[in-house]
Amino acid sequence: MxxxxxxxxxxxxxxxxxxxxxxxxxxxxxxxxxxxxxxxxxxxxxxxxxxxxxxxxxxxxxxxxxxxxxxRATRRPTRSVPKAARPSAEATPVAISELVYELLGSTRDAEVVPLGSAFPAPHLFPFDALARSGARAMRRLPASRITGALTAGDEGLRQALRRRYALHGVPLAADELVITNGAMEALNLCLQAVTKPGDVVVVESPTFYAALQALERLHLKAVEVATDPREGVDIGALANLLERQPVAACWFMPSFQNPLGALMPPERKQALVALLARHRVPLIEDDVYGELHAAARRPPPAKAFDREGGVLHCASFSKCLAPGYRVGWTAAGRYAGAVERLKMSSSLATAIPPQLALVDYLAQGGYDRHLRRLREALAGQQQRALRLVERHFPAGTRVTRPLGGYFLWLELPPAVDALALHHRARARNISTAPGVLFSADRRFTHHLRLNVGHPDDARFDAALRLLGELAHGA
Amino acid sequence: MxxxxxxxxxxxxxxxxxxxxxxxxxxxxxxxxxxxxxxxxxxxxxxxxxxxxxxxxxxxxxxxxxxxxxxRATRRPTRSVPKAARPSAEATPVAISELVYELLGSTRDAEVVPLGSAFPAPHLFPFDALARSGARAMRRLPASRITGALTAGDEGLRQALRRRYALHGVPLAADELVITNGAMEALNLCLQAVTKPGDVVVVESPTFYAALQALERLHLKAVEVATDPREGVDIGALANLLERQPVAACWFMPSFQNPLGALMPPERKQALVALLARHRVPLIEDDVYGELHAAARRPPPAKAFDREGGVLHCASFSKCLAPGYRVGWTAAGRYAGAVERLKMSSSLATAIPPQLALVDYLAQGGYDRHLRRLREALAGQQQRALRLVERHFPAGTRVTRPLGGYFLWLELPPAVDALALHHRARARNISTAPGVLFSADRRFTHHLRLNVGHPDDARFDAALRLLGELAHGA
Missing domain, CATH: 1.10.10.10 (Winged helix-like DNA-binding domain superfamily/Winged helix DNA-binding domain)
Structure with missing residues (x-):
C-alpha cells in the first residue's frame, strides 16, 4: 500500500x-x-x-x-515467543460452538474485566459523530432510496470503499463488492459460496473460533496448517497439504491473525495467492484488523496480489470505526455473483440507516484522524500489557508481540490448565479466552488470548496482575 | 387476538x-x-x-x-378463485435460486412498474418519523449500549415486542425472542436449527420462492402440501404426508400466505399446531403479513396455539413499518437457544441504530394509527386492482381475493405461458412474478403473482390494463 x-x-x-x-x-x-x-x-x-x-x-x-x-528494551529474546503449533494434517469434523457459547456467551456483564472479549473499549469510537452523520443522512433521504436498496448494498458506500481501497493500491472490480451484516456474514457467505457439506477447509493453527463455528454449521471439515506466531501461514506446509488431499478453500487472516497477531510479510502473501491460484483453491481472507497496524503503513491484504479473482476478501467497520453498526463487506472476486445470490436468499440486504451514517461520516473526512488516534491508543496499551505479563506471569510464559490488532497470545508453562484458569478468573470477575477455543481438536490447553484493547480501563492493570498470580497456582 | x-x-x-x-x-x-x-x-x-x-x-x-x-358486488362466484394445487407427495431437491435471481434480481429499476415486486410503495411508510426517532435514540445513547449489544438483540426492543404480542393475546416466553436481520434471516436460522442436509421440509403449494431458496442453500428436500387458496394448508393432506415419511419441519405462512393470500381460520391453525405437536415436527411460521389484515382484527398467528414451544414464529417490520431497516425477529420456542447460537456464529448481532429507532418510534405511540392507514390504502388498492383484472384479463382468468397482504394470485387460462408473458411485460417496463417461481417443480406455468401494494402510482392502472392485453395474446 x-x-x-x-x-x-x-x-x-x-x-x-x-x-x-x-x-x-x-x-x-x-x-x-x-x-x-x-x-x-x-x-x-x-x-x-x-x-x-x-x-x-x-x-x-x-x-x-x-x-x-x-x-526500548521491550523485545525479549526469540525463545519467549510462543512456539509454532504442529497440527495434524488430518481433516476433522468440528464441534466447538457449544464451548464458545459457554465460555464467551455470558461475558458482556459490565462488572467483568473483558480480557476475553473480542472487541476494543467502546470509548475509542466516534459514536457521537456517527450519530450526527446518521441523522443528517436519513433526513436528506428520499424514501425510494431506503426501500430500493440492492442486495449488494448502498451504491454510495460501495463507491466510498472502492475509493479507499484504490488509495491503498488495491483496485477492486466494479461489481465484486457486496455489503454485509458485519464481516461475520461476509465470511459465512463466502464459505458457503465455495463449499458443499463434507468439504475440507484449511485454517490456521491456532485459528479464530468463529471460523471453526462456521465450518461446524456448514458441515465442513477442518485441516489446520502450521502457522508461525509472527509471520503467519507456513507456505511449504500448505503446499504439502494441498498435494495430499482435495481442499475446497482456505480461510486465513493474513494481517494480525486472531489470536496470534501474526502478520504475513507481503512476499509471503504474494506466494500464498500464487500457490492457491495454481491449485484453483479460493482464499477467504479475513482482514478485519488490517486498519489496526502499529507501524505507519497499512499492510497490503492478500487481495492486493489477486490477479485471477480467487481471493474473497472480507472486512468491516466493526473493529476500527463503528462496532454495533454491523456494516461489513466482501470483495469476492470471481465468486461475487454467487455471494450476492446467497446474501439475497439468506438476509436479503443490509440495513440502510447504518450504511448511510457511514457514507456521511466518511465524506466528512475525519476517519484517518480517528484511525491514527485509535492505533496509538492500542499500541500503547499493548506495551503496557506486555510489561505486566512479563512482571506477573509465571517464568516460562511466552507471549506474542503483534505489530497490530489488540490481542496477545500467551503460551503458559505446560503444567498450567488454561481452562481451569479461565474459570477461576471468571469467579473473580475477569474474562479470558482460553486456548481450547482456537482449534478443532482442543490442543491449546495451556494458552490464553488476552484482549488489550481497553486503554484507560482502571481495572485492567489489577486484573492482569491477578490473572498472573492465579496462573502461578494453576 | x-x-x-x-x-x-x-x-x-x-x-x-x-x-x-x-x-x-x-x-x-x-x-x-x-x-x-x-x-x-x-x-x-x-x-x-x-x-x-x-x-x-x-x-x-x-x-x-x-x-x-x-x-358491493365485487365477490365473483366461487369458480373464479384459482383451483387448489395437487402437488406430488415426493420429496424433491430444490434448484430455484438462479431463476429467482434472473427474473427478480434486476427489477429495482425506477422505470419499471413493480407488479412483480415483493414490497409495497415506499411512500406508505413513516420514514421521516423513523429518522427523527433514530436521531433522538442515538444521541441519548451511551457508547457501551451500542457495543454491548447481545446476539439476541436490544433488550428494549425485545420488551416492546413482547408487550405488543401480549396485547394481542400471544404471551411469549422471556427468553425466546431473537432479533434478526429481517424476517429472512430469522426464517433461515430457524430452518438451520431444526434440519440437517438431506432432510425433508414441507412447504405450501404454491410456496414463497425464498423458502425454496433457503431449502436449496441448506441442501434440503421440499415436499409440497395441498393448500387451499382461501383457507391455506389442507390439514388432512398434511396428516397423510406425515404418516408416509420422516419430516424435519414445516415452513408455512398461515396468515396471508405469499403468493395465495390464504388465511387459515383460527381453528385450522389450532389443528395444525396440535397435529405437528403429536408428530414432534417443528413449525416455522412466517407471519410477516400478519399486521396487514383488511378486517378490523389481527388474525391470531399459529404461535397463539403453541403450548409446547414447537412453533418458531418469524416476523419483521419490513412489510408494515420500516422497509430497509432490516429488523425482524423470531420467537423460536424450545429452539430459541439453538437459534441464538446460530445467529452468533453467522452474523453475530443485528445492527443497533435501526433497532433503537424502532424502540423510540414505538414508544411515541403512532404505530397503530400508521397501520390503520396502511391497511386501508392496501385494501382499497386491492379492490381497484381486482376490478381492472376482471375487466382486462382473458375470460377464464381466476383470481384470489385475499383478506390481507398486498398480493393477487392469478390463474390464467391454461394456454397462457406466464413466463413468456413475464418477458413480454418486462420489455414494456412492467415486472411480474411468474408462477414457476413458486414451486420446486415449476408447476404453476400459467399463474402470476401481482403486487397491489402501490396505491397512488399513476402508472399502475395502465400497466395492469396492458398486462391483461398482453395475456390475451400470450
Missing part, C-alpha cells in the same frame, strides 16, 4: 521504527539528537519531536530526562 | 364486514340507514358514518348518491 499520504513526521517515525525492527537500532541505543536529525534530514525540529513522540507512544523508544530518546 | 382495542366504529364496521363475508348481507343489498343503525345500536350518527366510511375504503360497500350504502 502507498505511503503517499503519510506526513513528514510519520515518514520519519516509520523509517526509525523499521530500523528498530530490523535491528539496525538496538535496545538501549540512543537516537540521534533532534539537532543532528534536523541537519541530516533537512526537517524542522517540530517534525523530529512529533516523530519521536509517535515512537514513544508506540512503546518503541523512551525519553530519559535531560538525556534524549532511547530504543 | 383480542378486540379490546377497537373503537366503537371499528367494532361496528367489523360486525357488518363479518355479515357480508358470511353472506348475511348480500351483494347489491342496501345497508340500514344511518338513523336506523343509530337506534338499533345505541350509537351516534358520527360512529355510523365512520363505520360505513371504513367499509367503503375497504371496498366492501359503496355509497350511491342520495340513496345510501350498498354491499
Amino acid at each position: 502507498s505511503g503517499a499520504h503519510l506526513t513528514r513526521y510519520q515518514q520519519l517515525a516509520e523509517e526509525i521504527a523499521d530500523g528498530i525492527r530490523a535491528g539496525v537500532l538496538r535496545p538501549g541505543e540512543r537516537l540521534p539528537s533532534v539537532r543532528q536529525t534536523c541537519e541530516q534530514r533537512g526537517v524542522s525540529p517540530s517534525t523530529v519531536f512529533q516523530a519521536y513522540g509517535q515512537l514513544e507512544s508506540q512503546g518503541l523508544v523512551e525519553a530519559r530526562a535531560r538525556s534524549g530518546f532511547y530504543v | 383480542s378486540g379490546a382495542h377497537l373503537t366503537r366504529y371499528q367494532q361496528l364496521a367489523e360486525e357488518i364486514a363479518d355479515g357480508i363475508r358470511a353472506g348475511v348481507l348480500r351483494p347489491g343489498e342496501r345497508l340500514p340507514s344511518v338513523r336506523q343503525t343509530c337506534e338499533q345500536r345505541g350509537v351516534s350518527p358520527s360512529t355510523v358514518f365512520q363505520a360505513y366510511g371504513q367499509l367503503e375504503s375497504q371496498g366492501l360497500v359503496e355509497a350511491r348518491a342520495r340513496s345510501g350504502f350498498y354491499v
Whole structure:
C-alpha cells in the first residue's frame, strides 16, 4: 500500500521504527539528537519531536530526562515467543460452538474485566459523530432510496470503499463488492459460496473460533496448517497439504491473525495467492484488523496480489470505526455473483440507516484522524500489557508481540490448565479466552488470548496482575 | 387476538364486514340507514358514518348518491378463485435460486412498474418519523449500549415486542425472542436449527420462492402440501404426508400466505399446531403479513396455539413499518437457544441504530394509527386492482381475493405461458412474478403473482390494463 499520504513526521517515525525492527537500532541505543536529525534530514525540529513522540507512544523508544530518546528494551529474546503449533494434517469434523457459547456467551456483564472479549473499549469510537452523520443522512433521504436498496448494498458506500481501497493500491472490480451484516456474514457467505457439506477447509493453527463455528454449521471439515506466531501461514506446509488431499478453500487472516497477531510479510502473501491460484483453491481472507497496524503503513491484504479473482476478501467497520453498526463487506472476486445470490436468499440486504451514517461520516473526512488516534491508543496499551505479563506471569510464559490488532497470545508453562484458569478468573470477575477455543481438536490447553484493547480501563492493570498470580497456582 | 382495542366504529364496521363475508348481507343489498343503525345500536350518527366510511375504503360497500350504502358486488362466484394445487407427495431437491435471481434480481429499476415486486410503495411508510426517532435514540445513547449489544438483540426492543404480542393475546416466553436481520434471516436460522442436509421440509403449494431458496442453500428436500387458496394448508393432506415419511419441519405462512393470500381460520391453525405437536415436527411460521389484515382484527398467528414451544414464529417490520431497516425477529420456542447460537456464529448481532429507532418510534405511540392507514390504502388498492383484472384479463382468468397482504394470485387460462408473458411485460417496463417461481417443480406455468401494494402510482392502472392485453395474446 502507498505511503503517499503519510506526513513528514510519520515518514520519519516509520523509517526509525523499521530500523528498530530490523535491528539496525538496538535496545538501549540512543537516537540521534533532534539537532543532528534536523541537519541530516533537512526537517524542522517540530517534525523530529512529533516523530519521536509517535515512537514513544508506540512503546518503541523512551525519553530519559535531560538525556534524549532511547530504543526500548521491550523485545525479549526469540525463545519467549510462543512456539509454532504442529497440527495434524488430518481433516476433522468440528464441534466447538457449544464451548464458545459457554465460555464467551455470558461475558458482556459490565462488572467483568473483558480480557476475553473480542472487541476494543467502546470509548475509542466516534459514536457521537456517527450519530450526527446518521441523522443528517436519513433526513436528506428520499424514501425510494431506503426501500430500493440492492442486495449488494448502498451504491454510495460501495463507491466510498472502492475509493479507499484504490488509495491503498488495491483496485477492486466494479461489481465484486457486496455489503454485509458485519464481516461475520461476509465470511459465512463466502464459505458457503465455495463449499458443499463434507468439504475440507484449511485454517490456521491456532485459528479464530468463529471460523471453526462456521465450518461446524456448514458441515465442513477442518485441516489446520502450521502457522508461525509472527509471520503467519507456513507456505511449504500448505503446499504439502494441498498435494495430499482435495481442499475446497482456505480461510486465513493474513494481517494480525486472531489470536496470534501474526502478520504475513507481503512476499509471503504474494506466494500464498500464487500457490492457491495454481491449485484453483479460493482464499477467504479475513482482514478485519488490517486498519489496526502499529507501524505507519497499512499492510497490503492478500487481495492486493489477486490477479485471477480467487481471493474473497472480507472486512468491516466493526473493529476500527463503528462496532454495533454491523456494516461489513466482501470483495469476492470471481465468486461475487454467487455471494450476492446467497446474501439475497439468506438476509436479503443490509440495513440502510447504518450504511448511510457511514457514507456521511466518511465524506466528512475525519476517519484517518480517528484511525491514527485509535492505533496509538492500542499500541500503547499493548506495551503496557506486555510489561505486566512479563512482571506477573509465571517464568516460562511466552507471549506474542503483534505489530497490530489488540490481542496477545500467551503460551503458559505446560503444567498450567488454561481452562481451569479461565474459570477461576471468571469467579473473580475477569474474562479470558482460553486456548481450547482456537482449534478443532482442543490442543491449546495451556494458552490464553488476552484482549488489550481497553486503554484507560482502571481495572485492567489489577486484573492482569491477578490473572498472573492465579496462573502461578494453576 | 383480542378486540379490546377497537373503537366503537371499528367494532361496528367489523360486525357488518363479518355479515357480508358470511353472506348475511348480500351483494347489491342496501345497508340500514344511518338513523336506523343509530337506534338499533345505541350509537351516534358520527360512529355510523365512520363505520360505513371504513367499509367503503375497504371496498366492501359503496355509497350511491342520495340513496345510501350498498354491499358491493365485487365477490365473483366461487369458480373464479384459482383451483387448489395437487402437488406430488415426493420429496424433491430444490434448484430455484438462479431463476429467482434472473427474473427478480434486476427489477429495482425506477422505470419499471413493480407488479412483480415483493414490497409495497415506499411512500406508505413513516420514514421521516423513523429518522427523527433514530436521531433522538442515538444521541441519548451511551457508547457501551451500542457495543454491548447481545446476539439476541436490544433488550428494549425485545420488551416492546413482547408487550405488543401480549396485547394481542400471544404471551411469549422471556427468553425466546431473537432479533434478526429481517424476517429472512430469522426464517433461515430457524430452518438451520431444526434440519440437517438431506432432510425433508414441507412447504405450501404454491410456496414463497425464498423458502425454496433457503431449502436449496441448506441442501434440503421440499415436499409440497395441498393448500387451499382461501383457507391455506389442507390439514388432512398434511396428516397423510406425515404418516408416509420422516419430516424435519414445516415452513408455512398461515396468515396471508405469499403468493395465495390464504388465511387459515383460527381453528385450522389450532389443528395444525396440535397435529405437528403429536408428530414432534417443528413449525416455522412466517407471519410477516400478519399486521396487514383488511378486517378490523389481527388474525391470531399459529404461535397463539403453541403450548409446547414447537412453533418458531418469524416476523419483521419490513412489510408494515420500516422497509430497509432490516429488523425482524423470531420467537423460536424450545429452539430459541439453538437459534441464538446460530445467529452468533453467522452474523453475530443485528445492527443497533435501526433497532433503537424502532424502540423510540414505538414508544411515541403512532404505530397503530400508521397501520390503520396502511391497511386501508392496501385494501382499497386491492379492490381497484381486482376490478381492472376482471375487466382486462382473458375470460377464464381466476383470481384470489385475499383478506390481507398486498398480493393477487392469478390463474390464467391454461394456454397462457406466464413466463413468456413475464418477458413480454418486462420489455414494456412492467415486472411480474411468474408462477414457476413458486414451486420446486415449476408447476404453476400459467399463474402470476401481482403486487397491489402501490396505491397512488399513476402508472399502475395502465400497466395492469396492458398486462391483461398482453395475456390475451400470450
